[in-house]
Amino acid sequence: MSQQATEQVHGHYIGGEWTTAGDERTFESHDPATGEVLATFRRGTESDVDAALEAADEAFEEWRSLSYIDRAEYLWDIYHELRDRHEELGEIVTKECGKEISEGKADVTEAWHMVEWAAGNARHPHGDVVPSEVAGKDAYMRRKPRGVVGCITPWNFPVAIPFWHMAIALVEGNTVVWKPAEQTPWCGQIIAEMFEDAGIPDGVFNMVQGYGDAGATITDDERVDTVLFTGSAEVGHEIADKVGGEPGKLAACEMGGKNGIVITEEADLDVAVHAAVMSSFKTTGQRCVSSERLIVHTDVYDEFKDRFVDVAEKVAVGDPLEDATFMGPAIEADHVEKIRRHNELAVEEGAEVLVDRFELADEEIPDGHDEGHWVGPFVYEIDYEPDLRCLNEECFGPHVALVEYDGDVDRALEIHNDTPYGLAGAIISEDYRQLNAFRDRAELGLAYANLPCIGAEVQLPFGGVKKSGNGYPSAREAIEAVTERTAWTMNNAEDIQMAQGLSADI
Numbered sequence: 001m002s003q004q005a006t007e008q009v010h011g012h013y014i015g016g017e018w019t020t021a022g023d024e025r026t027f028e029s030h031d032p033a034t035g036e037v038l039a040t041f042r043r044g045t046e047s048d049v050d051a052a053l054e055a056a057d058e059a060f061e062e063w064r065s066l067s068y069i070d071r072a073e074y075l076w077d078i079y080h081e082l083r084d085r086h087e088e089l090g091e092i093v094t095k096e097c098g099k100e101i102s103e104g105k106a107d108v109t110e111a112w113h114m115v116e117w118a119a120g121n122a123r124h125p126h127g128d129v130v131p132s133e134v135a136g137k138d139a140y141m142r143r144k145p146r147g148v149v150g151c152i153t154p155w156n157f158p159v160a161i162p163f164w165h166m167a168i169a170l171v172e173g174n175t176v177v178w179k180p181a182e183q184t185p186w187c188g189q190i191i192a193e194m195f196e197d198a199g200i201p202d203g204v205f206n207m208v209q210g211y212g213d214a215g216a217t218i219t220d221d222e223r224v225d226t227v228l229f230t231g232s233a234e235v236g237h238e239i240a241d242k243v244g245g246e247p248g249k250l251a252a253c254e255m256g257g258k259n260g261i262v263i264t265e266e267a268d269l270d271v272a273v274h275a276a277v278m279s280s281f282k283t284t285g286q287r288c289v290s291s292e293r294l295i296v297h298t299d300v301y302d303e304f305k306d307r308f309v310d311v312a313e314k315v316a317v318g319d320p321l322e323d324a325t326f327m328g329p330a331i332e333a334d335h336v337e338k339i340r341r342h343n344e345l346a347v348e349e350g351a352e353v354l355v356d357r358f359e360l361a362d363e364e365i366p367d368g369h370d371e372g373h374w375v376g377p378f379v380y381e382i383d384y385e386p387d388l389r390c391l392n393e394e395c396f397g398p399h400v401a402l403v404e405y406d407g408d409v410d411r412a413l414e415i416h417n418d419t420p421y422g423l424a425g426a427i428i429s430e431d432y433r434q435l436n437a438f439r440d441r442a443e444l445g446l447a448y449a450n451l452p453c454i455g456a457e458v459q460l461p462f463g464g465v466k467k468s469g470n471g472y473p474s475a476r477e478a479i480e481a482v483t484e485r486t487a488w489t490m491n492n493a494e495d496i497q498m499a500q501g502l503s504a505d506i
């Protein structure tokens, strides 16, 4: 899509056609660092979603009848395109969602990793040979696609996460209706163009642009067999409740976290400071795995605090296209206000503020970027109490609490596990017993030792426990959500024999 395209209104990709049907309403994609309008899109309506679901439903029988390997061929084309256009697409990600440029490129890299995993998996075994009690009986577990998969994806990984959902759903033989996040429709448009260029059969992949109303129309429709969702806990729980209550329908939702890093008295503080800065401020704290709690042993608390504060005061906030930038802007003005409310809430609850760069100084704002949604690190310390909202509610910004603890790793775990969420977390320690205690008892889907709690790789399960998720919309685990299992049992003997010693006499 060229820059001139800003004059044009981009539509939806439905049944192999671009369409701007539906109503006349449009919305714009903005560069969060400059406020510049990048492109204009049609806002999807119920009738657009209906047409997309109809197309997906119709295309299903033919698509499922192709071999896994033939289906994967279309994805391999996209894999090559993602690689060939790495630089260009990385810049587009950065322009549309404000992540600094190495993150923009990493988003594209993560996308082709997922495509490689899903398409490569087409040549791997897809079921089990299971023993039977009865000689002469062969038993298997076979997988088959569920049908139409609805995918709802967030803006913070606008290329990677759509492929987490869709690459696997498609290779497994499902058809897809996808709604990209309303903040990143340009990335949505480009991905849809890739499917078109790959020649995927009409109706197999469909994309409807728009807001939550279009997303809800997808998730509520009875033609949708599985919903894959990555995004906020609020929306994810609504989807899980609604879809989970409908017989025959499945939802795999991965939501946010109030992720914590435990820094014990046995920590290497170089590693601790590095891991905490990466986890709390990379992506401007706008990852579902970003850390908002640092739980630090009293013996190392003061030294860690001084060193962490020193780096938080200095990390470079600025133009995300510049290599020297560590943090770009927040995604949009409303989100800046949300971060402000979380910062204020912490203060109301008794926080001692250690770093307040929420409002950047004028000289920190890059030239020509006055309209950007700038926020800097906000760091505070607070005495642990179980019901503090600031230690329980996700901010999704560069907002992080230091909490001091005294005692053994059990005490650290008690504080760490005391949130409704359970997505990602880390322990920094040189003591293997402490590491093992965290591995076994931290209530998490993703647990790290001596590392930041961001940066999961696609071949690992990605999902959370407690309020963070009810399933895995990516990698091997997503296969569970997009396939049905058939127990297939065949008789090779001349007569019928039954299991459990049941008499077959008639």
Ligand code: UN1
Pocket (backbone or CB within 6 Å): 110, 156, 157, 286, 287, 288, 289, 290, 453, 454, 455, 456, 457
């Ligand atoms: C997210 O934060 O929404 O583990 C996804 C990571 C990335 C994915 C993050 N691979 O940080």
